[in-house]
Amino acid sequence: MKKIILFFLVAVMSTFVACDDDLKYDMDKNSDYEFNFEFLWKEFDKKYCFFDYKKDSIKDWNAVHDEYLTYVRNCKSEVEFFDVLAAMLNELKDGHVNLLSSFDISSYDFEENYPSDIDYDVLSSDRYLGKDYRYSGGIKYKTLRDGKVGYIRYSEFTESFTNEQLDYILSTFENTEGLIIDVRNNPGGDIGNVQKMISHFIDESYIPFYSIYKIGNGHSDFSSPASSSVEPYNGAIYRKPVYVLTNRGCYSSTNIFAFSMKGLPRVKILGGKTGGGAGAPMVTELPNGWTARFSGTVLLDKNKQITEFGVDPDIELHLDKELAYTQGLDNIIETACDYIEGVVK
Amino acid sequence: MKRIFAIIFVAVSSVFVSCDDDLEYEDFDIVENFNFLWKEIDEKYCFFDYKKDSIMRWNLVYDKYLPKVYYDCDNVTEYFDILAAMLGELKDGHVNLYTSFDVSRYDFADNTPIDFDYNVVNYNDRYLGKDTRIVGGFKYKTLRDGKVGYIYYGSFSSSFSSGNINNILDSFEDTEGLIIDVRSNGGGSIANVSALVSHFIDETTTIGYRVNKTGPGHSDFSSPVAEKVSPNSTGVIYKKPVYVLTNSRCFSATNEFVYAMKGLPRVKILGGKTGGGCGMPFTTELPCGWKVRFSANPCYDKNMQITEFGVDPDIVLHLDEELVYKQKLDNIIETACDYIEGKKK
Amino acid sequence: MYLIFLEMRNFVFIISFIFFFLTTLHAETSDSASVRLGNRAFGLGLGRETHHVSYLSPLLYSGTTFEFWNETIKHQKAGKCDFYSLVNNRVSMSNMMPTNESTEMSSYYDVFEYHYFYDWKHTPKFHMLCGAYAGFELGADLLFSNSNNPVYIRADLSLLGLSFRPTLCVRTKRRLIKISDQFDIRLAGVVFSPTYTQLYYDLTLPEYEKSEFLDFNSLSEKVRISNKLMVELPLRRTTLRLGMLVDRSKSMINMIDNRTTNVQALLGWSYDYYNLKGRLNRDSRFTTVFE
């Protein structure tokens, strides 16, 4: 009798072993175009977070499914299949959505038919950055208009800096009348750096953004907004007027930086509308080994509005290409300097 | 007697404990840090012999800058500027002094033509434009309706797998030639250089020699060791003519890639002289906490020449600024395409 | 580059698991011939370490160090004289800074030593153990603020070293206190180290002479002494082992100046054990679990 109990337990164990078959796909299906298409479509249907918010600006996801299923059916090669899937994902009009394969990465060009508003040759000429700028923690900084205007060029939020470094930079702008933070064409990066930079320009505790994430597979199954507040830096706070220069190339974390600074007492946003991108990206996979990136968490601004399509500047201004080529002048920086010096109201 | 044994051992050990006093430094004594930096560079920098006639002798540099440290240096940034000027005498792009507020740098491409306009190459549909493919840091597309393959590689620090390159070269199957554009590529990891070269050689070739210092003297070097690259066993070998486009901002790893490709049977270098920088950088510290990076291990090319000041292209060609602004055309790419299509000899 | 050095750190931890495994193996294989029990002790160590590696930085780094140590002693009898074999295994992690406190060097290393002593008994209470040891030290010093040379790999195979361990047993009326002072000095061994400004990247080149990185050296090039004073104090139910370790090494190999001073307080437990396993040495006096 005792031995029966022993072997009974071994038997129980084996029954549980093989019941994951709903996840097992037979190998030849892995590279089957239609199977992968359905798989990607369903993954996005479950996990993409902007369906509700983009109801009126993008096609209905089911309609997209029927339209692209016909294209997939007459795909001949892997590259063609990739282009069809890429076109489908671009229907979502989201810079955070990419399809990554071993031969290409698809992306939606959110800067399409928008002015580029920045000229790198003019920016590196002696009138602006030139050769004698200082460089620390990814930030290039210098004073313009012989000491009256402080200028910071921060090209990527992936470059991390410490609070002490930014504190030192702001201390060199002590006797300036105002500060320009140039984040044009900054594609974004680490949200931690956004919070670090904001903390040097606020006087009391401030909640720059809220984040909501999906708790179910439906298009509108969201959690309640969670916030993380930013405390002012316990060192020198920059109290003079600040102008943040933006253009359509400002995306993701830079977009969050723009809408967090907008509306602060001494801050003005100057330049072109930002590129948007207010979703924190996540990654999923396809059976044929490709990976797809999509916006998983929604980041709302301080009054809980969505900024996926971009943040409008306080003062709209575009780069004058003629002036830039002939006289090497960047009219956006010049206007900001004039505002600071009080030449223009 | 036995107990004496035990006590002796305890005594012996305590004697050894505190005799590291020759490593104790006064943290922020400006003269001591100056001497310390001068001696570290004197003992470990590797290009003193090679640059005998192109830079000031290192002892004279000491006599020139010591009085500056004594007399006109009353705050930290001025002290930094003096040390940065001293390091600038070495005329080496790999030499940097890192502090919390600035990084000293030597502009190796000073008053040389840029020969490259990123906006034209990236946004003009004639070259890359919208339907370019991106993978592993490469942007690639066929030009001249399929006859010429074009790859733009922006930085040698973006890693790629051999699968990526195989796919790219497969897509260039029926082209008559290939353009690899590494203009303004500031360098990166050396491992990517041999990975890329392995797709363009037929048998194991020596791409250069490695040497490292074996002592503090200016000419204490180990015997050179050949750096061999063998053809990529699993991947595609591109058999048709290859044109590598260079300009004065190709530095460090890109410089090694150019001298590795130069002289290969089917390869021609086209464009401006490269920026050089063939020393492998090494980092050390100063007592005051600043870091200094400098070239410590010279890399020779295949005929044992140092290319610290740049590699001359097979065909020298500079960018026609007028053509760029007016018709958005890059005459260097056009010339390379003409060579490939046989329109030019 | 950063990823490779994190893998290095995992490698050091996996090695430390294997060393721990070996120490237990040593503890486990007691043969029935010896009348006496084996002794196993393990515990923590906390102290200060000053460290200088001219390959990473010309400055002297100092900071705190934390370690797990593990030691087993076994008695073997051959003819009339007694022999003792001892296995010592230390896994240590330390964070150090220079006096200007601008950067931080973290170092992880394992030490595994096998000692073999002859017991030169003076009086029944005082055992003068003298013998030799062989050991292996593997670890890495990480200074991530350096660009191409952020790691110095510490690998030292000490083939021969002298080891003395005078031990005194003091019997009070209720307990037996054992005081021992183990003094080791390294005589000869092989060290793995790059030369002056050589980068570890050179190791990846096929044509490179791997032996350039290995250096057979003796007392003149590398001095390494360690002195461990330990007191074993039996309390009511457990036996406490308190001690102090002073570990000093100074070497100039391949033009790289490498100095370490390590002063630690040791606290741990020790217990005497008698193992019973296998078929042959079934000591009939004992029954085992489930029997």
Added chain:
Amino acid sequence: MKRIVCVLSFCLVFLTTVFAKDADSLSVKTDNELKKNFALGMSFGSKTHHVSHLSPLLYSGNGIGLWAERINKKNWRNKDFYSLTNFRFDRSSLSYLTLTEQNIMAVSNLELDYHLYYDWKLASNFHLLCGGYIGGEFEKNEMQSSLWIGNNPNFYSIELNLLGLSLRPTLCIQTNRRLIKISNQFDLRLAGFVFYPTTNQSFLCDDLKDVIDFNSFSEKFHFSDKLTVDLPLRKTTLRLGMLVERSKSMIFNVDNRSLNVQGIVGFSFDYLTSSGRLNRKKQLKTIFE
């Protein structure tokens, strides 16, 4: 995070050795009964794993692990009880396809359980140990590939089992020269806490209430079955065995399944310890005495 995992695993290994040492001051009557058994060894085997937070696909591969186990016999009101402490550290690297470009999922987990059994002696050589166990598990899943540029390369989960059912039938077979012990330990988790993020949540927000979930059998099903044989050879006792572990859960909309089939090899020894002043074993002398 890597550093915490390593330090944590050290403390756990350290704890099992501490348990291994504590003297059994309870044993009064027969002084020559070895009350404790300690076993240490490695495990190798295959694993299939699925975490929907990282990837919708079923990953499989093989892993290697280290385990340590200690059994301690106690008796209380002259009934036999056994306490068992088990530690396991396992690291496996899994992949979905054999394509060149696919991603590697590195899974490392750490387990520590404490089991308490009542010995129901059905025959002189057959002990059916039945009882309960509590335990903790920490698991880290990491996606390693250049194609992974998003906020979810890592998925951590911590699990605290407050109550689990455990059965361990043990058979002792006496051949003419050796005593072989076969045991088959079957554990089933009944209730406990689980900490891991919800489906799309990257580790951005900081309030914990919606990441900890108290759940029972229905939401998280976890069982493991370990068949082990203690085989005394000439000088050492070998422990061979096979472990099958199955866990399946759907919490916070994250589908988490894993099946672990591993071969176990190690050695075990019965031992007696004496330390401190009180329980000095008279008839055995210690080192240096």
